[in-house]
Amino acid sequence: MPPRLGVIGAGFHASTNILPSMGLAGQPIAALATRDVERSRAALLRFGSEGTPYGSASELLADASLDAVVIVAQPADQLRLTLEALAAGKHVFVDKPLGLTPAEAQTAADAAAAAERIAVVGFMKRHAPIYRQLRSVMTDGALGTLRSFSLEFACDSTPFCRDDEEFVTLAAIHMIDLTRFLFGEAVSVSAISTSEGSHVALSAAIRFDSGIAGTLSLAGVPSRTSETERLVVTGDRGHATTLDNAELRLHRLAPDDAAPTSTSLTERTEAFTPAESAMSGTARDLHLRGFVAELAAFSAAVDGAAAGGEAPTAADNAATMTLCDTLLAATH
Template sequence: MTAAPPADAPREPVIGVVGAGFHATTNILPALGLAGVPLAALATRSEAGSRAALARFGSDGAAYDSVEALLAHPGLDGVIVVAQPADQLAITHRAVAAGVPVFVDKPLGLTAAEARTVARAADESGAGVQVGFMKRHAPVYRQLRTLIADGSLGTVRSFSVQFGCDSTPFCRTEAEFVTLAAIHLIDLARFLFGEVATVHAVNSGAGAHVALSVTLGFASGVAGTLELTGLPSRATEVESVRVLGDTGFAETTDARTLRLHRTAAAPADLVPPVAPAAPAATASATPATAAAPPAAGPAWGTLAEADVVLHPAESAMSGIGRDLHLRGFVGELRAFADAVAAGTLSPDGAWDNVATMDLCDRILASSAANRAARPTADDVAALVPLVFGEPGAFRDEMVARIRSGRKTGSSTLAAAYPLTGTPVPQVGERRVLVDSDGRPAAVVEYLEVTETTLVAITPELARHESSSVDAWRAAHRDYFETLTDPIRAHLADPTWTLTDETPVIATVFRAIPL
């Protein structure tokens, strides 16, 4: 006979679940059982489907065919929502409006704006919200967070995250990959390092194939990178985090192993460094009870470094429990049940989710901006051509210098623009650099456009083309003199002459490779 729980033991809350799809039946419902939380009720699109799912998990809970019926379950303390991403927002709104604490799997809203509607509704009703970012409850990441917080690594400076999976079967776009798959690692970065001040993201993939590189700068001063890939080559999922501090670093592997490396400068709470043995000729001079002083010399001459590897025990009895515990599913559901029972779940969880969704939005916006900055073939075809002289050696040299970065500016007589029928460039404008074969060689984006003269050119402008102002003047005076006859003919002025005061348009640009 099973012993009855003590009279003063807290009762398990009455928890209902919405959804019995693949994720719910593979992870959430099994983890709920491992967390020791009874499944009081379940709602799917049909009562028969709900009853079958309850039977599968050995529950005698109530079966319902709608969210509304579930929310009316007698004594309901909280609800877990594991539905399709497009449905979760509306279902959570219903739970919050009814004042029922809710655990909802990510994503809660597909944008920060959508997530904010739930947060405001939760504020109004007072209903608590927890979003299913299970990595926050994974033992490896909780231990890593402790190492960061307690100074075990010294001052944390940077980190790198690698995550890859084959998301192509369920993510058709970059946005779906970010909000349905990579969002866990994006949220984990906030969980470990706080709020993000700057974002720069580049996706070298296209469509369902995503290869996203993200650089984050945090308000705390920490900087880090996220390598997030959704490609068929990642059929075996990979996940790792490395955090570097002044006196040590820590790295995780696939949310199961944590390696901590410490230097001799770190507090001596790991294996202490061993002093080198005294030379045989002098060993007798040192009392047996005295510690040999550390010898001066290179760090590699002693055992001064220490590594500790933490990992779970392996057992044939682990079953699915090991995976669900280590990935954080059991911990997040136990935390939800405990908060519901204690009455401590608040709308703050919904606002925390808004911050994660806002970071997702910023990553996608940065990626889109950088994608737009890379000119397409159609973009290039629509640009004004930029040519240097006639096809041949001179033009080839100019193209080569621009593509190599040796030439980042150009200076042209103001009178030459109407001569060629080309407008004076504007800051921010792009033109296509054309080689001697008439092919696009690069895209040039103008950063500065200044009207000056041969005598007034500044060192700052000249250095974009020449080693000095004198070298710039000599080269350009010689070239501009070759334009005398064409300019006189264009102006119908046989007296036009190049002088030190002749207007010159000096530009500064950057070359965008094609």
């Protein structure tokens, strides 16, 4: 039987991504809180839940029948709500950012450790099938020794980000966390900003303790109305390229006993893509972006099973926030 999870928040992101993903993950919504009990009731009905509606977060957190809480609130409120949930004895899944500074992020990590509760942060890229398959390819030696990477992320963040700091903290943080998931901990960072206010453009070079080094090209400008992410990882024996969340191309050299030539077909490029049909629906997007898997992993962790092995904790979030802060400081 799944654990009993309550949800705080029913705004755009919660209604578009988190609440439907809970259903797809087989996790019922046991309770939901907004600032208005009727709005909470309407949200529960919308997602086919018979859970309990509440008119405040404090009322939901006082519900002793709940094992855990999913928090999808305004960024400035999430640290406070997380601390209150941990103090109430609940396990917590909270959407990023958990804290707006590395110090705030560490406060949440310390509170989770003290409460002996799970605190998972919503870095869904770690659960996206394309990046999990890429990581598998990287670790099984198919690419040989990894040498370099190039990551590009662009979107129109001008409606919700006023400057470099907000863009990194609220938008690009997913991709920055992804580099930690794939490559380890950063040991050196240099960066340049050509931003003007909400029109953001950042370029960074990062070296990781695993030995790989590479570049990040991050942009939040009106011309990038279609969000784009592309990652190229290069090793001695091959290279891999991802495009958005839907394609992984793997190029490998000929086997050792077949020297590459221009007159024979020895080079190999494989393309991995998800199946798609008229029946795919919007659930396909929620699976490919990692939302469903991250909620399933959290539910399993609360239930005492393995947390998918890669669930980003509050301590992970503190490390990612520190890398974000280092990148921003390097632009000055």
